[in-house]
Amino acid sequence: MTQPDMPTPPWERTRRRAAPSRVPLTRGRIVDAAFVVLDREGFDRLSMRRVAAELGVAVSALYAHVDNKDELFELMYERLFDGFDLPEPDPERWQEQVKGFARESRARLLAHRDMARISMGQMPFGPELLPYVEKMLALLRVGGLPDHVAAIAGDLLSTYVDGFVAEEGAWKERSQGEGVRSWDEMRDEIKEYFASLPPDRFPNMVAIADLMVDESNDYRFELGLDIIVRGLASYVEPRPGES
Amino acid sequence: MTQPDMPTPPWERTRRRAAPSRVPLTRGRIVDAAFVVLDREGFDRLSMRRVAAELGVAVSALYAHVDNKDELFELMYERLFDGFDLPEPDPERWQEQVKGFARESRARLLAHRDMARISMGQMPFGPELLPYVEKMLALLRVGGLPDHVAAIAGDLLSTYVDGFVAEEGAWKERSQGEGVRSWDEMRDEIKEYFASLPPDRFPNMVAIADLMVDESNDYRFELGLDIIVRGLASYVEPRPGES
DNA sequence: GGGGTTTGAGAACAGTGTTCATCTGAGTGG
DNA sequence: CCACTCAGATGAACACTGTTCTCAAACCCC
Numbered sequence: 001m002t003q004p005d006m007p008t009p010p011w012e013r014t015r016r017r018a019a020p021s022r023v024p025l026t027r028g029r030i031v032d033a034a035f036v037v038l039d040r041e042g043f044d045r046l047s048m049r050r051v052a053a054e055l056g057v058a059v060s061a062l063y064a065h066v067d068n069k070d071e072l073f074e075l076m077y078e079r080l081f082d083g084f085d086l087p088e089p090d091p092e093r094w095q096e097q098v099k100g101f102a103r104e105s106r107a108r109l110l111a112h113r114d115m116a117r118i119s120m121g122q123m124p125f126g127p128e129l130l131p132y133v134e135k136m137l138a139l140l141r142v143g144g145l146p147d148h149v150a151a152i153a154g155d156l157l158s159t160y161v162d163g164f165v166a167e168e169g170a171w172k173e174r175s176q177g178e179g180v181r182s183w184d185e186m187r188d189e190i191k192e193y194f195a196s197l198p199p200d201r202f203p204n205m206v207a208i209a210d211l212m213v214d215e216s217n218d219y220r221f222e223l224g225l226d227i228i229v230r231g232l233a234s235y236v237e238p239r240p241g242e243s
Numbered sequence: 244m245t246q247p248d249m250p251t252p253p254w255e256r257t258r259r260r261a262a263p264s265r266v267p268l269t270r271g272r273i274v275d276a277a278f279v280v281l282d283r284e285g286f287d288r289l290s291m292r293r294v295a296a297e298l299g300v301a302v303s304a305l306y307a308h309v310d311n312k313d314e315l316f317e318l319m320y321e322r323l324f325d326g327f328d329l330p331e332p333d334p335e336r337w338q339e340q341v342k343g344f345a346r347e348s349r350a351r352l353l354a355h356r357d358m359a360r361i362s363m364g365q366m367p368f369g370p371e372l373l374p375y376v377e378k379m380l381a382l383l384r385v386g387g388l389p390d391h392v393a394a395i396a397g398d399l400l401s402t403y404v405d406g407f408v409a410e411e412g413a414w415k416e417r418s419q420g421e422g423v424r425s426w427d428e429m430r431d432e433i434k435e436y437f438a439s440l441p442p443d444r445f446p447n448m449v450a451i452a453d454l455m456v457d458e459s460n461d462y463r464f465e466l467g468l469d470i471i472v473r474g475l476a477s478y479v480e481p482r483p484g485e486s
Numbered sequence: 487g488g489g490g491t492t493t494g495a496g497a498a499c500a501g502t503g504t505t506c507a508t509c510t511g512a513g514t515g516g
Numbered sequence: 517c518c519a520c521t522c523a524g525a526t527g528a529a530c531a532c533t534g535t536t537c538t539c540a541a542a543c544c545c546c
Contacts, residue, residue: 131445205376
């Protein structure tokens with residue numbers, strides 16, 4: 001609900017005392033700590049015990065506020081959305097608006113290490129998130145997409161964003177995991193590997209080895225996004241009563 | 244390498260003896276057992292210990308043939324591809340061929356419970372799989388896609404297929420997990436939930452609640468696939484020397 | 487048949503998510 | 517000012533996990 005360094009909202013504070021000597025545990029503080037652990041240790045090392053340690057608290061204390069690890073993930077997923085304002089749908093600019101949504105989503109996922117892995121397992125059907133689904137739907141329908149297309153377009157987009165960022169993250173982790181070599185060094189190795197394949201058996205891979213690897217993630221994300229949006233646009237029906 | 248109920252190929256059999264009293268452990272048999280466990284227990288309960296138990300063998304025995312659980316996943320991923328023949332690229336039918344590839348992928352993923360979850364974490368860069376990447380690339384370039392689009396299209400498609408099937412599977416598991424209710428019953432509940440939202444705040448969700456839920460997975464898969472392929476097609480350049 | 491290598495067994499280590507009975511300490515009622 | 521309550525934190529425990537280690541048995545080649 002609250003961003004890491006925003007003040008905790010009133011309803012999260014204990015009811016009667018403003019500042020009890022020992023700050024009480026809240027869902028908000030647990031999620032904050034979870035993000036600290038996630039960013040420092042990565043998804044695979046994000047455990048309830050480490051979150052508890054981050055708060056200087058026993059593991060079992062967490063379970064008074066959070067049903068289980070999955071629910072913690074849900075809360076982290078919801079945190080991803082706060083302050084995420086979708087623009088007022090504009091029929092003339094729906095494509096740009098859809099892209100803006102995807103770009104903002106990617107930026108937020110990239111803000112926390114391995115966040116995409118958490119996001120992939122979640123579906124935006126919690127009450128807190130329905131408004132976003134609603135607004136996305138509005139955006140697509142206003143753009144002139146037929147209902148059955150609008151109904152799946154949101155899914156398609158978020159699957160794309162999650163998948164892309166997750167893969168992006170996997171490469172990053174892998175490059176800094178084994179050996180000391182940087183992302184750029186590793187990229188060169190991969191390019192060499194592709195380029196070194198026998199050209200008679202892999203003519204196409206050899207031919208475009210550069211393109212598969214050289215382009216920045218930003219560029220590749222943008223291109224994939226454009227492909228999807230173009231596909232969506234191909235379904236747009238002329239609005240009733242338009243020239 | 245081999246499908247579950249196909250005979251083990253010669254190079255997987257022990258070199259000299261045809262049938263030693265105790266059938267020796269091989270990577271192939273381990274992968275077979277892993278699939279049995281996966282289908283019976285699901286991804287979350289697929290553990291090295293259970294695979295070993297399935298084979299009537301100690302856990303540690305597995306580690307003589309497989310470096311770690313991740314490598315086991317890799318082998319399962321590779322198994323997914325065998326006998327997967329991409330057709331000879333035909334410039335006139337590349338869109339149908341691309342779709343065929345996606346459909347076949349989905350069918351193979353659906354053949355094993357939670358298989359998409361395993362597939363998502365993998366990248367088809369093992370030597371065994373490069374021929375498939377190569378052929379996919381050939382297909383796309385023959386279709387007239389610019390190289391920088393072809394270079395990412397494969398990724399885009401497999402991300403879509405993996406993501407779709409994983410989500411599909413998640414719903415299935417969830418519906419049979421809590422309570423006894425079937426997938427159809429649960430679908431009705433969801434539809435009701437969407438339809439029961441306050442129409443003033445969620446006009447679009449209420450309006451297309453049916454469409455978001457009613458359509459079959461096959462239909463939704465096909466539609467998403469068509470959106471992507473149309474997007475790709477919008478990048479096709481006229482081939483040099485064509486009318 | 488003996489030597490050497492391969493291969494499985496069993497126990498152990500360090501960690502996981504989750505639950506439980508127990509204790510503590512802050513806030514209230516008398 | 518004291519006794520009491522009770523939410524909320526605790527520490528230990530359970531049933532697992534992936535992985536590694538040492539050790540013994542089975543196999544192959546000579």
